[in-house]
Amino acid sequence: MAVVHPSARSATIDIAGSAWPVYKLEALAAGLVTCLILALITGSPQTAVLVAAAVGATRWLVGVAVARRADDRTGR
Numbered sequence: 001m002a003v004v005h006p007s008a009r010s011a012t013i014d015i016a017g018s019a020w021p022v023y024k025l026e027a028l029a030a031g032l033v034t035c036l037i038l039a040l041i042t043g044s045p046q047t048a049v050l051v052a053a054a055v056g057a058t059r060w061l062v063g064v065a066v067a068r069r070a071d072d073r074t075g076r
Contacts, residue, residue: 023063031056 012019035052039045 021063021067023067024060027056027059027063030059 011022013022013025014020031052034055035048038048038051042048
């Protein structure tokens with residue numbers, strides 16, 4: 001009998017009946033924290049939002065790439 005353990009990279013969290021990959025939640029948290037910190041430091045909401053969006057999008061894309069690479073290795 002084979003036992004398959006899901007990798008940490010493909011871990012999901014159930015939110016309101018939908019399975020969200022952890023990297024998406026990490027991207028949202030990183031964007032929010034970045035926005036709040038930059039808004040406090042710079043006092044410019046425009047700069048804070050633009051940089052936070054870039055940080056969140058970058059984390060999201062890295063997460064997608066890592067998940068796809070892990071899926072390719074496991075043959076999913």
